[in-house]
Amino acid sequence: MSAVVVVGTQWGDEGKGKIVDLLTKYADLIVRFQGGNNAGHTLVVDGNTFIFHLIPSGILYEDKLCLIGNGVVLDPSVLIGELEELKSKGLEITPQRLKISYNTHLIMPYHRALDHAREAAKSKGKKIGTTGRGIGPCYEDKIVRCGIKIGDLMDPELFREKLKENVEAKNFILEKQFGAQKISFDEILREYERYREILSPYVDNCSFIIDEALKNGKNVLFEGAQGTQLDIDHGTYPFVTSSNTVAGGACTGAGIGPSRIDKVIGVCKAYTTRVGGGPFPTELFDEVGDRMQVRGGEFGATTGRKRRCGWLDGVVLKDAVRLNGIDGLAITKLDVLSGFNPLKVCTKYKGRSGTWEYMPGTIREVESLVPEYTEFNGWDEDISGIDSIDGLPVQCQDYIKAIEDLSGVPVEIVSVGPGREQTIVLKNPFD
Known part of the structure; x- marks a missing residue:
């Protein structure tokens, strides 16, 4: 029996949907615990693309139970639309496969x-x-x-x-x-x-269902939306969402105690993106940022808006590790960085009142930040078909190691493409 929480470490759009879909194989229950249809999780399975806004990303496994927790805000028309779309694709979602907390x-x-x-x-x-x-x-x-x-x-x-x-x-x-x-x-x-x-x-007591599952030795996977820097309390306020996106939100948003959580996986895109307004210290306004946006297909799954792109922000990542208690990282979209040389990672900021190794608490200070970078050698090879960590270019392995050293957390999953099969699993969080 294990309870694993998956959260985003940046400003959302890290690829949580793919990681949840991947880990659903090992789970019995998948629980969405916060947010609403302002989030879109994109999955590519057998060449088919699915975008979910409310239904948990584990729904494509027909033998799993998915729950929408009380921490979610639910637009009934959107949920019904998703159910109808899945039915049109031959996947009818019955109340035996999907439950909604009566407190939603x-x-x-x-x-x-x-x-x-x-x-x-x-x-x-x-x-x-x-x-x-x-x-x-x-x-x-x-x-x-x-x-x-x-x-x-x-x-x-x-x-x-x-x-x-x-x-x-x-x-x-x-x-x-x-x-x-x-x-x-x-x-x-x-x-x-x-x-x-x-x-x-579909309406039920999801807290009771989760508790019974854990008592009976089942594995439960908790799916968050958005990212740590969009958390209402800990993000770049006021340019944030309206819920707690950090791992602690899984407890209040699903109805379980914190002692029941066994592991937290943080999903980190190999570079950084942000949709909408708000500060973004490592944002690129040049050809490199444009190329990153095009190669990564960085358009919002919910709004279609172009995502702002920048180098990996190690300060944001370290904040996420601290705020979520992250035990392992899943690195996504690593394949997008093929051909970028050198690569840069922000390790600290210079602001109007000094040097910062964490995100300042006032928005004006945040808006003044200038990133300080460490450079790494890039690689030119297409890595989208590689299925082992040792098969990756040495420079790619060095980049992963640098992320581990900076965050203090081991990388357990590496995504090298959008498909479910384009994933290198170094450690199963449910083991």
């Missing part, structure tokens, strides 16, 4: 309306870069205790009562503060009554 909060149409209105009202340079999916406003309602859980949706009278109160309050803000169009109570009620009929068989 629902994204409502007024959340999306508020998200768009607030971002539009911000001046240039202060925009967060929100996806407009209503994630933040939904988490906001959860915190101020006026949110609507999927368990509430199962109670028609309670749902109607809570919806009426919220629509009145949100319409006041939309109309008076932002001059935006009001939303219709009746339309939302009819829409969500349909969602109730479809989703009610």
Whole structure:
């Protein structure tokens, strides 16, 4: 029996979906514990590409149980769309294969309306870069205790009562503060009554299911979304998401105690990317960054937005190791760096008030940072077909070793391409 958490070590888009899909082979339960459909996990299996926004990445294994935990904010229309798309590809997801915690909060149409209105009202340079999916406003309602859980949706009278109160309050803000169009109570009620009929068989007590599985010697895999530097408490605030993306979020977002976690795997892209606004110390604005973006296919799986690209940020990586208690690293997209010479890794920052070996706590200091780099020899070989660590070019092996030395954590998985088979597993975290 083991419980393993997979988290991102950067600003998201590290390739967590592929690593979760790979490790699902050894797990019995796969649990998504935070975030919403602002995250997109891309999997390539047998030449077919799948993009999941809410359904855990382990769903492609037909003998596994996937859970959506209470820490997730759920847009029912998106989830139903994913279920329908999988069905069209011959994968019908029954309630025996997917469960939703009854404590999961629902994204409502007024959340999306508020998200768009607030971002539009911000001046240039202060925009967060929100996806407009209503994630933040939904988490906001959860915190101020006026949110609507999927368990509430199962109670028609309670749902109607809570919806009426919220629509009145949100319409006041939309109309008076932002001059935006009001939303219709009746339309939302009819829409969500349909969602109730479809989703009610999937609603369950996920905390209890996880606990029973661990008691019975099952392996549980916890899947996080986004990355450490997007954590609401520990990221580059305010340019962050609205949930705790670090490993500790698996406990609150799934309903288990911290002593039940056995191992944390941090997924680290071989270089660094970021989508949307916010500071990015190692960002490249030259031909090297453009080539990295094209070779890596760096477009957001959710938004299609071009990802900003830069060299590997070792300061960000070390912060992630400390904040998550990372036991092992999974390095992804190493193949993208073939042909780049030299390679650079940031080891510290110079800021307006001195040298930093961790991310400063104030946004103005963060925005002043200039990275200090260590250079490494690159390699020219195509490594996408190599299936052993010893088969990699020496310079490639040296780069991996440098990441281990800098982070203080062993590299246990190396991805050399998008396919499930294009992965070198040095150590199985469930062993």
